Amino acid sequence: MNNFTQGSQSALMLARREAKRLGHDGVDTEHLLLALTIMSDETLIHVLGDLGTTPSALRSRWKRKSRQRNLVRQSPNPFVSR
Numbered sequence: 001m002n003n004f005t006q007g008s009q010s011a012l013m014l015a016r017r018e019a020k021r022l023g024h025d026g027v028d029t030e031h032l033l034l035a036l037t038i039m040s041d042e043t044l045i046h047v048l049g050d051l052g053t054t055p056s057a058l059r060s061r062w063k064r065k066s067r068q069r070n071l072v073r074q075s076p077n078p079f080v081s082r
Helices: 006-021 029-039 042-050 055-074
Strands: none
Touching: 006 029, 029 042, 029 055, 042 055
16 A cells, blocks of 8 residues: 555545444445545635535434345345245
């Protein structure tokens, strides 16, 4: 990871921690997004502000969507023949 800036290394480390906290085996883009919201990068805060949101609001929305997605995965698929 020597080619990465200190900020990039921190983001990847936080993404790995988020994946582990969520019980996921690997790091995916969602974990990197969550890591960026933790870092409170000034540029990210401005971009999110331009979009009418904040890092904490983005995390909250991700959690809601993630729960909904998990409920859909756990429910039986009505289109699968039994």
